[in-house]
Amino acid sequence: MSSVASAPVRVRFCPSPTGNPHVGLVRTALFNWAFAKHHQGTLVFRIEDTDAARDSEESYDQLLDSMRWLGFDWDEGPEIGGPHAPYRQSQRMDLYKDVAAKLLDAGHAYRCYCSQAELDERREAARAAGKPSGYDGHCRDLSAEQVEAYQAEGREPIVRFRMPDETITFTDLVRGELTFTPENVPDYGIVRANGAPLYTLVNPVDDALMEITHVLRGEDLLSSTPRQIALYKALIELGIAKDTPQFGHLPYVMGEGNKKLSKRDPESSLNLYRERGFLPEGLLNYLSLLGWSLSADKDIFTIDEMVAAFDIADVQPNPARFDLKKCEAINADHIRLLDVKDFTERCAPWLRAPFAPWAPEDFDESKWHAIAPHAQTRLKVLSEITDNVDFLFLAEPAFDEASWTKAMKEGSDALLTTARAKLESADWTSAESLKEAVLAAGEAHGLKLGKAQAPVRVAVTGRTVGLPLFESLEVLGKETTLARIDAALAKLAA
Ligand code: GLU
Ligand code: ZN
Numbered sequence: 442m443s444s445v446a447s448a449p450v451r452v453r454f455c456p457s458p459t460g461n462p463h464v465g466l467v468r469t470a471l472f473n474w475a476f477a478k479h480h481q482g483t484l485v486f487r488i489e490d491t492d493a494a495r496d497s498e499e500s501y502d503q504l505l506d507s508m509r510w511l512g513f514d515w516d517e518g519p520e521i522g523g524p525h526a527p528y529r530q531s532q533r534m535d536l537y538k539d540v541a542a543k544l545l546d547a548g549h550a551y552r553c554y555c556s557q558a559e560l561d562e563r564r565e566a567a568r569a570a571g572k573p574s575g576y577d578g579h580c581r582d583l584s585a586e587q588v589e590a591y592q593a594e595g596r597e598p599i600v601r602f603r604m605p606d607e608t609i610t611f612t613d614l615v616r617g618e619l620t621f622t623p624e625n626v627p628d629y630g631i632v633r634a635n636g637a638p639l640y641t642l643v644n645p646v647d648d649a650l651m652e653i654t655h656v657l658r659g660e661d662l663l664s665s666t667p668r669q670i671a672l673y674k675a676l677i678e679l680g681i682a683k684d685t686p687q688f689g690h691l692p693y694v695m696g697e698g699n700k701k702l703s704k705r706d707p708e709s710s711l712n713l714y715r716e717r718g719f720l721p722e723g724l725l726n727y728l729s730l731l732g733w734s735l736s737a738d739k740d741i742f743t744i745d746e747m748v749a750a751f752d753i754a755d756v757q758p759n760p761a762r763f764d765l766k767k768c769e770a771i772n773a774d775h776i777r778l779l780d781v782k783d784f785t786e787r788c789a790p791w792l793r794a795p796f797a798p799w800a801p802e803d804f805d806e807s808k809w810h811a812i813a814p815h816a817q818t819r820l821k822v823l824s825e826i827t828d829n830v831d832f833l834f835l836a837e838p839a840f841d842e843a844s845w846t847k848a849m850k851e852g853s854d855a856l857l858t859t860a861r862a863k864l865e866s867a868d869w870t871s872a873e874s875l876k877e878a879v880l881a882a883g884e885a886h887g888l889k890l891g892k893a894q895a896p897v898r899v900a901v902t903g904r905t906v907g908l909p910l911f912e913s914l915e916v917l918g919k920e921t922t923l924a925r926i927d928a929a930l931a932k933l934a935a
Contacts, residue, residue, distance in 0.1 A: 450482025451654045457489045458500035462507045463709040465694050468728045472691060473657050474513050475751040485651055486518030488529040491643055507711055511721045525651045530643050537638035540646050541600055549675040552598035553580040554591040575627030600632035602672060609667040614689030616758045621667040629668055645669040649682035660690045689753050692732045693760040702763050718823025723772030731761035741774045773821040785813045788826045796827045799834035808833045811916045815908045832902040833917055841904045848899040854933045856886050860897055861926045869919045872911035900929035
């Protein structure tokens with residue numbers, strides 16, 4: 442059921458390039474992208490870089506790179522152009538100045554000469570009197586003499602949009618009908634005193650010029666929507682906009698302690714997920730669940746399944762909780778779903794410098810291919826591969842202290858001696874045979890398999906946890922395995 446979109450859909454993703462992309466931004470991009478795909482619509486990628494102090498070229502590059510890594514595509518955008526180019530707001534300043542001039546001419550906007558100190562003082566007074574504390578309309582209808590007097594004082598005006606004195610009601614695609622009364626939506630600045638147009642102007646003007654039909658964005662922007670709807674009305678009157686878009690506000694994402702996940706929380710940084718080796722598939726699957734779900738009994742799905750099912754009307758307005766553990770678990774499931782060749786290729790970055798501790802010439806391609814299917818069943822994130830296979834490529838993997846203490850108990854030397862003897866005569870083309878050897882060694886010492894295999898694992902890999910042991914031994918080979926058991930025995934004897 443998609444009552445929301447009868448005409449061709451045009452949505453936009455319009456981040457500001459101010460630092461590392463965060464997961465909230467990715468969720469917004471995902472929902473817009475899925476919505477566009479679902480309706481065979483157009484996704485516009487626009488860069489809101491009007492804040493010269495905070496925007497940077499580096500962040501811009503990082504943003505594009507991140508979006509591509511996630512697998513998003515767009516139909517119009519800064520690097521591909523389109524009928525409404527340019528798509529970077531820093532290159533569209535003349536357009537905004539022109540619109541601001543038209544709004545002033547038509548009386549939809551006016552010059553406000555109030556100083557910050559005056560605004561603060563009147564706000565305080567209104568607050569004290571229990572009145573609405575937004576802008577009080579002081580400069581709405583200044584006389585020519587007042588304007589002249591202000592100018593003589595050298596005051597530099599900002600441009601303010603004149604809100605109509607009427608209640609604004611709209612139907613949010615997520616939240617249903619919402620109503621804003623005039624005292625809660627005061628006149629607001631659209632151009633700074635230095636002539637720089639503000640977000641409050643450029644964002645809806647671009648949505649108008651780019652013929653955006655649906656604005657899907659975070660709940661934090663909900664308070665700007667009644668202002669934008671009023672501005673739209675003026676733009677339509679001036680022939681600048683065709684229609685007011687529909688709005689849908691996506692729920693807040695909450696982090697630890699039920700606080701809004703903030704850009705400063707480390708788990709909000711997209712880069713962290715890339716560096717840890719999340720799959721874009723896994724991350725997007727998880728992020729799609731922040732406010733939406735495919736069905737009650739299906740948490741794991743592909744992006745195509747999401748696109749097919751995505752309906753903005755199904756998005757829940759209540760805050761969504763970000764749960765890193767669940768995100769990892771979903772990612773692990775997506776690792777299992779890869780075909781093994783794909784898995785092998787995606788691990789490649791973690792098998793070389795700077796992650797890999799072994800020398801490049803010690804990396805053995807055939808061992809890697811033999812162990813990869815077993816690694817694929819264990820990893821939560823790809824970066825874990827390095828520690829899990831280092832025993833294959835390091836001549837002498839170091840013993841992890843804690844693992845050694847935990848696994849090497851009294852009698853471990855006797856167990857290891859027996860295991861070594863049994864392994865020596867085992868069939869090294871069969872992991873099953875290696876398992877039987879260790880099982881038999883355990884029996885000889887009254888130990889179950891789990892207890893018997895722990896010292897063997899630490900002797901051979903250096904750690905208590907790792908990939909399936911007998912497959913690991915098979916890949917490592919008889920000679921090296923026995924030599925490592927000897928080294929562990931020597932250490933125990935010392
Ligand atoms: N550039 C705005 C932001 O990053 C987007 C606002 C919007 O989606 O309308 O918050
Ligand atoms: Zn004023």
